[in-house]
Amino acid sequence: xxxxxxxxxxxxxxxxxxxxxxxxxxxxxxxxxxxxxxxxxxxxxxxxxxxxxxxxxxxxxxxxxxxxxxxxxxxxxxxxxxxxxxxxxxxxxxxxxxxxxxxxxxxxxxxxxxxxxxxxxxxxxxxxxxxxxxxxxxxxxxxxxxxxxxxxxxxxxxxxxxxxxxxxxxxxxxxxxxxxxxxxxxxxxxxxxxxxxxxxxxxxxxxxxxxxxxxxxxxxxxxxxxxxxxxxxxxxxxxxxxxxxxxxxxxxxxxxxxxxxxxxxxxxxxxxxxxxxxxxxxxxxxxxxxxxxxxxxxxxxxxxxxxxxxxxxxxxxxxxxxxxxxxxxxxxxxxxxxxxxxxxxxxxxxxxxxxxxxxxxxxxxxxxxxxxxxxxxx
Numbered sequence: 001x002x003x004x005x006x007x008x009x010x011x012x013x014x015x016x017x018x019x020x021x022x023x024x025x026x027x028x029x030x031x032x033x034x035x036x037x038x039x040x041x042x043x044x045x046x047x048x049x050x051x052x053x054x055x056x057x058x059x060x061x062x063x064x065x066x067x068x069x070x071x072x073x074x075x076x077x078x079x080x081x082x083x084x085x086x087x088x089x090x091x092x093x094x095x096x097x098x099x100x101x102x103x104x105x106x107x108x109x110x111x112x113x114x115x116x117x118x119x120x121x122x123x124x125x126x127x128x129x130x131x132x133x134x135x136x137x138x139x140x141x142x143x144x145x146x147x148x149x150x151x152x153x154x155x156x157x158x159x160x161x162x163x164x165x166x167x168x169x170x171x172x173x174x175x176x177x178x179x180x181x182x183x184x185x186x187x188x189x190x191x192x193x194x195x196x197x198x199x200x201x202x203x204x205x206x207x208x209x210x211x212x213x214x215x216x217x218x219x220x221x222x223x224x225x226x227x228x229x230x231x232x233x234x235x236x237x238x239x240x241x242x243x244x245x246x247x248x249x250x251x252x253x254x255x256x257x258x259x260x261x262x263x264x265x266x267x268x269x270x271x272x273x274x275x276x277x278x279x280x281x282x283x284x285x286x287x288x289x290x291x292x293x294x295x296x297x298x299x300x301x302x303x304x305x306x307x308x309x310x311x312x313x314x315x316x317x318x319x320x321x322x323x324x325x326x327x328x329x330x331x332x333x334x335x336x337x338x339x340x341x342x343x344x345x346x347x348x349x350x351x352x353x354x355x356x357x358x359x360x361x362x363x364x365x366x367x368x369x370x371x372x373x374x375x376x377x378x
Contacts, residue, residue: 001375002034004086006079006101008070010039010057012046014235014267015204016296017117021092022055023176027368029054038082040070058082066131068241069096079104086110088375091142094120094135098142105145111378112146116163118293136162143169147378150371152294156315160290171374176364177299182278183271190279193263196227197345200280200306202273202297205236207245210286210311215252216334217341222261224342230256233265233276277304282344285310286329286337292316298326302358307351309340325353 007021025035034056041048041059049058060072075097083089083104089112091098098114105112120135139162143149149169157163157170199221203209214230221228236246256262268276277283283301285292285308298308298319308326310316320326327344329336344351360366 001087005037005090007092025055027364102142102145113148115150119290159314176367177362182274186272187275194279200283202233208291213286217338220338323353
């Protein structure tokens with residue numbers, strides 16, 4: 001099959017959504033399919049077109065940005081070209097441009113599916129409120145036009161105001177997760193950071209990720225484990241739309257950094273991420289709203305025998321509940337998060353699951369096969 005994957009941001013951007021799309025695209029290629037990714041040319045240092053691991057990446061020129069979105073004047077022309085060439089259109093929502101692609105697929109007689117990753121909830125403000133409303137309408141329009149909608153878990157679908165409108169089209173398929181070989185150089189470097197118990201957080205520094213919940217939980221954890229340290233993997237400076245959030249928490253984080261209790265590692269590649277998990281005693285995912293739908297990093301951590309603590313958000317709580325490898329805490333409850341961290345650090349062996357089963361469950365080829373059967377059924 002010729003599969004056209006469309007999403008606003010692809011590599012070199014790093015997020016759960018881009019990692020998901022990359023893994024699935026490359027798994028499709030290994031199964032003999034021809035995959036084209038149409039995305040934005042948001043990073044001028046990347047080529048306009050290239051082939052990476054068998055996946056053809058086409059980047060549409062960006063005229064300017066609006067909040068976290070981009071305006072691409074030539075995207076409509078490219079849409080006609082590449083939708084006409086494909087057998088199946090695969091959209092990744094939330095995405096402002098999705099309805100135009102879904103409409104073209106309908107007109108051209110192509111089958112189309114959506115992977116709905118999460119809701120879009122921008123920071124407060126009149127302009128962002130308007131952007132949210134527009135994107136919600138665009139997502140609804142696209143979902144109305146496509147043949148099938150994939151969501152990570154039934155738990156998230158059951159609690160999503162958006163997905164509840166499209167129950168007849170829904171199919172839950174777990175996300176693809178794979179770990180590369182550990183970057184040995186990074187592992188040596190990260191091991192030098194570890195001095196006592198280590199709490200990991202792996203995400204962009206964004207308001208919906210609940211960084212302040214971890215900060216509020218730290219004093220109680222430090223009282224029980226004086227040498228505890230937080231190691232944060234992911235972009236933390238100049239995150240689009242999140243600069244004010246970082247500034248609000250910067251002073252407190254700087255204090256912990258001076259005390260040797262907080263370390264930023266920045267954006268890591270997959271091999272470095274695998275080294276990062278090796279030094280952790282627990283990974284926390286204290287997310288605050290439905291912009292988080294699963295938390296792929298939980299599975300990556302569990303594959304490395306690291307228990308996780310997740311907030312009780314639909315979907316986000318599922319890795320811990322499915323694999324019995326950690327604890328779930330109430331959303332936004334820093335005291336409960338502190339208690340859960342202490343419990344796991346005190347008795348880590350009580351929160352170990354079947355890591356081999358976890359690896360096989362999320363193997364990209366297995367996930368691609370499920371998508372393949374879905375596409376063939378259409």
